[in-house]
Amino acid sequence: MPIRPQPFNMRCPICNWTKYCQPKSDCFSPNDVPMRCKRCGSTDLQFENGRYLRLKAFLRSHFDM
Numbered sequence: 741m742p743i744r745p746q747p748f749n750m751r752c753p754i755c756n757w758t759k760y761c762q763p764k765s766d767c768f769s770p771n772d773v774p775m776r777c778k779r780c781g782s783t784d785l786q787f788e789n790g791r792y793l794r795l796k797a798f799l800r801s802h803f804d805m
Contacts, residue, residue: 744763744765745766746789747760747789748761748788749761749789749793749796750774750785750786750787751788752777752779752780752782752784753784753786754777754780755777755780757779757800758801759774759778760793760794760797
């Protein structure tokens with residue numbers, strides 16, 4: 741039986757761009773997880789999990805926190 745993964749953020753350490761990812765199943769597609777930053781094009785993205793992920797992504801994208 742497939743196990744649904746927990747939501748996570750992909751964050752660019754260069755420009756602080758953040759994408760909130762909430763996969764629907766354990767089989768990821770290229771559209772579910774970004775491979776490069778949409779703002780600066782960097783491929784050095786960091787994986788972040790934990791609490792308040794959607795709030796963190798919103799604050800980073802709108803207020804550069």
